[in-house]
Amino acid sequence: MTAHAYEFAALVAAARFVTESAPPDIPEQALEQLRQLLSDYDMQTARAGDM
Numbered sequence: 001m002t003a004h005a006y007e008f009a010a011l012v013a014a015a016r017f018v019t020e021s022a023p024p025d026i027p028e029q030a031l032e033q034l035r036q037l038l039s040d041y042d043m044q045t046a047r048a049g050d051m
Contacts (some may be wrong), residue, residue, distance in 0.1 A: 011044055012038070012041065014030050015034055015037070016029070016038060018034060019031055019034050019038065
């Protein structure tokens with residue numbers, strides 16, 4: 001898959017939106033997996049900024 005930075009940023013923003021204001025019909029397990037993915041992304045982004 002090839003994605004531009006702005007496309008990837010839009011996906012991350014959408015994921016954050018879903019985890020913060022998800023409708024009640026989204027399973028909690030799916031939300032937790034998405035939260036973990038975003039947490040990992042944030043950690044790796046911070047680590048890359050330290051280099």
